[in-house]
Amino acid sequence: MRRARTELSKENRKQFILDCAEKLILKEGLSKLSIERVSKRSKLAVGTIYLYFDSKEDIIAHLTIKSRDVLLKKFVEYTSNKENVLEKITEIPMAFYHFYKENPVYNQLVSFYETNSGLQENNALKEASYKITEVVVNVLKEGKKQKIIRADLNEIEFSFWLWGTTNGIIQLIEVKGNALTETLKQTEIEFFKNHVSTIIKLLK
Amino acid sequence: MRRARTELSKENRKQFILDCAEKLILKEGLSKLSIERVSKRSKLAVGTIYLYFDSKEDIIAHLTIKSRDVLLKKFVEYTSNKENVLEKITEIPMAFYHFYKENPVYNQLVSFYETNSGLQENNALKEASYKITEVVVNVLKEGKKQKIIRADLNEIEFSFWLWGTTNGIIQLIEVKGNALTETLKQTEIEFFKNHVSTIIKLLK
Amino acid sequence: MRRARTELSKENRKQFILDCAEKLILKEGLSKLSIERVSKRSKLAVGTIYLYFDSKEDIIAHLTIKSRDVLLKKFVEYTSNKENVLEKITEIPMAFYHFYKENPVYNQLVSFYETNSGLQENNALKEASYKITEVVVNVLKEGKKQKIIRADLNEIEFSFWLWGTTNGIIQLIEVKGNALTETLKQTEIEFFKNHVSTIIKLLK
Amino acid sequence: MRRARTELSKENRKQFILDCAEKLILKEGLSKLSIERVSKRSKLAVGTIYLYFDSKEDIIAHLTIKSRDVLLKKFVEYTSNKENVLEKITEIPMAFYHFYKENPVYNQLVSFYETNSGLQENNALKEASYKITEVVVNVLKEGKKQKIIRADLNEIEFSFWLWGTTNGIIQLIEVKGNALTETLKQTEIEFFKNHVSTIIKLLK
DNA sequence: GATGAATGAGGATTCATTCAT
DNA sequence: GATGAATGAATCCTCATTCAT
Numbered sequence: 001m002r003r004a005r006t007e008l009s010k011e012n013r014k015q016f017i018l019d020c021a022e023k024l025i026l027k028e029g030l031s032k033l034s035i036e037r038v039s040k041r042s043k044l045a046v047g048t049i050y051l052y053f054d055s056k057e058d059i060i061a062h063l064t065i066k067s068r069d070v071l072l073k074k075f076v077e078y079t080s081n082k083e084n085v086l087e088k089i090t091e092i093p094m095a096f097y098h099f100y101k102e103n104p105v106y107n108q109l110v111s112f113y114e115t116n117s118g119l120q121e122n123n124a125l126k127e128a129s130y131k132i133t134e135v136v137v138n139v140l141k142e143g144k145k146q147k148i149i150r151a152d153l154n155e156i157e158f159s160f161w162l163w164g165t166t167n168g169i170i171q172l173i174e175v176k177g178n179a180l181t182e183t184l185k186q187t188e189i190e191f192f193k194n195h196v197s198t199i200i201k202l203l204k
Numbered sequence: 205m206r207r208a209r210t211e212l213s214k215e216n217r218k219q220f221i222l223d224c225a226e227k228l229i230l231k232e233g234l235s236k237l238s239i240e241r242v243s244k245r246s247k248l249a250v251g252t253i254y255l256y257f258d259s260k261e262d263i264i265a266h267l268t269i270k271s272r273d274v275l276l277k278k279f280v281e282y283t284s285n286k287e288n289v290l291e292k293i294t295e296i297p298m299a300f301y302h303f304y305k306e307n308p309v310y311n312q313l314v315s316f317y318e319t320n321s322g323l324q325e326n327n328a329l330k331e332a333s334y335k336i337t338e339v340v341v342n343v344l345k346e347g348k349k350q351k352i353i354r355a356d357l358n359e360i361e362f363s364f365w366l367w368g369t370t371n372g373i374i375q376l377i378e379v380k381g382n383a384l385t386e387t388l389k390q391t392e393i394e395f396f397k398n399h400v401s402t403i404i405k406l407l408k
Numbered sequence: 409m410r411r412a413r414t415e416l417s418k419e420n421r422k423q424f425i426l427d428c429a430e431k432l433i434l435k436e437g438l439s440k441l442s443i444e445r446v447s448k449r450s451k452l453a454v455g456t457i458y459l460y461f462d463s464k465e466d467i468i469a470h471l472t473i474k475s476r477d478v479l480l481k482k483f484v485e486y487t488s489n490k491e492n493v494l495e496k497i498t499e500i501p502m503a504f505y506h507f508y509k510e511n512p513v514y515n516q517l518v519s520f521y522e523t524n525s526g527l528q529e530n531n532a533l534k535e536a537s538y539k540i541t542e543v544v545v546n547v548l549k550e551g552k553k554q555k556i557i558r559a560d561l562n563e564i565e566f567s568f569w570l571w572g573t574t575n576g577i578i579q580l581i582e583v584k585g586n587a588l589t590e591t592l593k594q595t596e597i598e599f600f601k602n603h604v605s606t607i608i609k610l611l612k
Numbered sequence: 613m614r615r616a617r618t619e620l621s622k623e624n625r626k627q628f629i630l631d632c633a634e635k636l637i638l639k640e641g642l643s644k645l646s647i648e649r650v651s652k653r654s655k656l657a658v659g660t661i662y663l664y665f666d667s668k669e670d671i672i673a674h675l676t677i678k679s680r681d682v683l684l685k686k687f688v689e690y691t692s693n694k695e696n697v698l699e700k701i702t703e704i705p706m707a708f709y710h711f712y713k714e715n716p717v718y719n720q721l722v723s724f725y726e727t728n729s730g731l732q733e734n735n736a737l738k739e740a741s742y743k744i745t746e747v748v749v750n751v752l753k754e755g756k757k758q759k760i761i762r763a764d765l766n767e768i769e770f771s772f773w774l775w776g777t778t779n780g781i782i783q784l785i786e787v788k789g790n791a792l793t794e795t796l797k798q799t800e801i802e803f804f805k806n807h808v809s810t811i812i813k814l815l816k
Numbered sequence: 817g818a819t820g821a822a823t824g825a826g827g828a829t830t831c832a833t834t835c836a837t
Numbered sequence: 838g839a840t841g842a843a844t845g846a847a848t849c850c851t852c853a854t855t856c857a858t
Contacts, residue, residue, distance in 0.1 A: 161398075161399065183364075195369075240830090249837080250834095251834080442852060454821090455820065456818055566681065572777070588772060602769065647827075656843080
C-alpha cells in the first residue's frame with residue numbers, strides 16, 4: 001500500500017525519522033535501536049529509511065551531531081545571558097547540566113561515540129566538538145583580559161579539564177542516581193552546584 | 205572427549221571462562237563478545253558455559269565485578285605504599301590512572317555498565333563500588349584527624365567528586381587521545397598529574 | 409528539472425539507457441546491475457527507465473539482442489573482406505573471437521541468457537540468432553557450389569556445430585585463462601587458431 | 613520447537629542439505645537459491661544450515677565439487693567399460709553427454725563457476741578439474757602408444773579442445789533445444805554422436 | 817511524458833539460549 | 838556434569854516496481 005505523498009519536505013522527513021529514532025532510544029536505549037523499529041515507529045517502510053540515511057550508523061551520527069549543536073546553542077544561550085565573566089563561566093557547566101537533563105538521549109549518544117572506539121568521528125562531529133571548546137576558551141580569555149581570572153591559567157587546558165570533569169560528574173549523577181543523593185543527603189543539583197563552585201574557586 | 209580440566213573446582217572453571225572472555229574482549233572489543241566465541245576459545249561446549257553462567261550478561265557482570273576488585277586492590281596497594289596522608293591521596297587518582305592503562309578491558313566494562321541504562325547494577329557490583337569509596341573516605345578521615353586536610357571537607361562528597369572527575373578526565377584522555385596531547389603540547393600523564401595537583405590544592 | 413535530452417526521439421532515449429546499462433555491466437558485472445544504478449548513471453528518474461523498458465530483464469534482453477547484432481555485423485564485415493571461400497570460413501570463427509575480445513559485456517550477456525534457464529528467449533533474440541546462422545550457411549553453400557567444400561556436408565548442421573564448438577572454445581579460454589596458456593605453452597590466439605585449422609580441415 | 617536429534621551423522625546431514633539445495637536449483641534455477649528456501653525445503657532452521665556451511669556460496673561450491681566428482685566417476689566408468697582405445701575415447705564425450713542429461717543442476721553449477729569471474733575457484737575445485745583432464749590425457753597417451761592415434765597429436769591440447777568443444781555442443785543443445793532438432797530433423801543424440809564421430813576422425 | 821519518493825518482500829548472516837543425549 | 842546440535846527471532850540492507858504529482 002502506498003502512503004500518500006505528504007507535504008513534508010525532504011528535510012522535514014529526515015528530521016521526522018531522527019525524531020522517531022530519538023524517542024526509541026529514550027524508551028529502549030541505544031542498544032535496542034534498529035532500523036525495523038524506526039520503520040515501525042515512523043510508519044515508514046524500511047526502504048524509506050534508507051532513502052534518507054545510508055545506514056543505521058548514519059542515523060546515530062546525525063543524532064549525535066544534532067546533540068552537539070543543541071549543546072553548543074545551550075552554551076551560547078546561557079553565557080550570553082550574563083554580563084559578568086565569572087557568572088558566564090558558572091553558566092557553562094550549568095548549561096551542560098541542563099542539557100543533559102533535558103536531552104537524556106543525547107547523553108547516551110555522546111557516550112556511545114566517545115566509548116565506541118570502533119566508530120570514527122567524522123568531520124561534522126569534530127567540528128561540533130571544536131566549536132564547543134571554542135566558546136569556553138573565549139569566555140576564559142575574556143576573563144583573563146578583565147583580570148578576573150588568574151593570568152597563569154592555560155585556557156585550553158582548563159577548558160578540556162572543565163569538559164572532562166563536568167562530564168564525569170554528570171555521568172556519576174546519572175549512574176549513582178538515588179544512591180548518591182541518599183548517601184550525601186543532598187539533591188543532585190546541590191551536588192552539581194558544589195562542583196561548579198569548586199571550579200570557580202580554581203579560577204581566581 | 206574427556207576434558208583434562210575435570211578436576212578443577214567449580215570456582216576455577218568459572219574463573220577460566222572469565223579469563224577467556226576477558227582475552228576476547230581485549231582482542232575484539234566488548235561488542236564482538238559472544239558465547240560461541242568464548243566456547244571456542246575455552247574449548248568448552250556452549251552448554252557448559254551456561255552451567256556456570258546464567259547468561260552472557262552474567263559473564264559481563266562478573267567481569268565487571270572482578271574489574272572493580274582489581275581497582276580496589278590497586279587503591280589499597282598504592283595508598284599503603286605511602287606514609288604521608290597527602291601522598292596517599294595523590295596516589296588514589298594515580299592508582300585509578302594506572303588501573304585504566306593496565307586494564308583496558310575493565311574500562312570498557314565499566315563504561316558499558318555505566319552507559320547501558322538497561323542493565324541494573326546488581327548487589328555485588330554495588331558492593332564493589334562501595335568498598336572503593338570506603339578506601340578513599342578512610343584516607344580523607346585520617347587526613348582530617350592529622351589536620352592536614354580542611355576540617356570542613358565532607359569526605360563522602362569529596363570522595364564521590366574525586367571518583368567522578370577522575371573518571372571523566374580518564375575518559376577524556378581516552379577519547380581525545382592524540383588530539384588532546386597535540387593541542388596542549390603535554391603528554392597524557394602530565395595532563396593527568398595536573399588534574400591530581402588541582403585536587404590536592406582543594407584539600408588544604 | 410528539465411532535461412536537455414527532451415528533443416531526443418524515443419529510440420534515441422532507449423539507446424541511451426542501454427548504453428548506460430552496458431557501461432555499468434562492463435564496470436561492475438551483470439550481477440551488480442540495478443535500475444537504480446542505471447538511473448543514476450543516466451541521470452534519468454527511475455520511473456523514466458520504466459517508460460522505456462518493461463523491466464530490468466527487458467533491458468538485459470535488449471542488450472543481448474544488440475550484442476547479437478554487433479556479432480552479425482562483425483561476421484558480415486569479416487567475410488566480405490575475403491574473396492576466397494575457405495578464407496571466408498576461416499574468418500567466421502575469427503570474427504567470433506575478436507567480437508568476444510572487444511565486447512566482454514556481450515559475452516556476459518549471452519552466457520546469462522544461455523545459462524539462465526528461467527529466461528525464455530524471446531522472438532527478437534531468436535531472430536538475431538537466426539540471421540547469424542544464415543550468414544554462415546550462405547558462405548558454406550557458396551563453398552559447395554565452388555566445389556571447395558565437401559558435397560556431403562550438411563551446411564546447417566555444420567553451422568550449428570561451428571557455433572557451438574567455437575563458443576565452447578572461447579568460454580574455455582575465458583575460464584581457464586592463464587592456466588591454459590601456461591600448461592600448453594601457447595598463446596590464446598595460437599590455441600584458437602588451431603581450433604580454426606581443425607574446422608577447415610573438416611570441410612575439405 | 614526442537615527437532616528430535618536424528619540418527620543422521622554430521623556428514624549425512626551435510627549431504628541432506630546439499631540434496632535439498634540441488635532439488636531447489638533444479639526446480640527454480642540457481643539464481644533463485646536462497647538459504648531460507650533451503651531451510652524451508654529441508655525443514656531445518658536457518659541457523660542449522662549455517663552449522664554445516666559457512667555461507668550460501670559455500671553450498672554452491674560444495675555442489676560444484678560434487679558435480680565434478682560425479683563427472684569424473686562417469687568418465688572412469690565409461691572408459692573402463694571398453695577395451696579398444698578409440699572406443700574409450702568415443703565414450704568420453706558420451707559420458708559427458710549422459711552426465712549432463714542426468715545432472716542438469718550440475719551443468720548450471722559448472723556454468724556458474726565458469727561464468728562468474730568474481731568467484732575464485734578454490735583448490736578442491738581445481739583438483740577435480742585437473743583429475744578430469746588427466747583421465748582424458750591418459751587414454752590419449754595409451755592410444756598413441758598403440759599407434760591408433762596420430763603420433764603428432766598434442767594430448768593436452770586435444771584434451772582441452774575436446775572439453776571446450778563438447779561443453780559448447782552440450783550448451784548449444786540445451787539452449788536451442790527443440791529449435792535445433794526441428795531445423796536439423798535430427799534427434800539431440802544424433803547431433804551429439806555426429807560431434808563425437810568428428811572428434812574421432814581427427815584423431816586418426 | 818517525466819519524476820523520484822515510497823514500498824516491502826526478500827536475502828544473508830548472527831547469536832543467545834535450550835535440551836536430548 | 839558435559840556436550841554441541843538445533844533453533845529462529847532479529848538485524849542490516851537491497852532493489853524491482855509502482856504511482857501520485
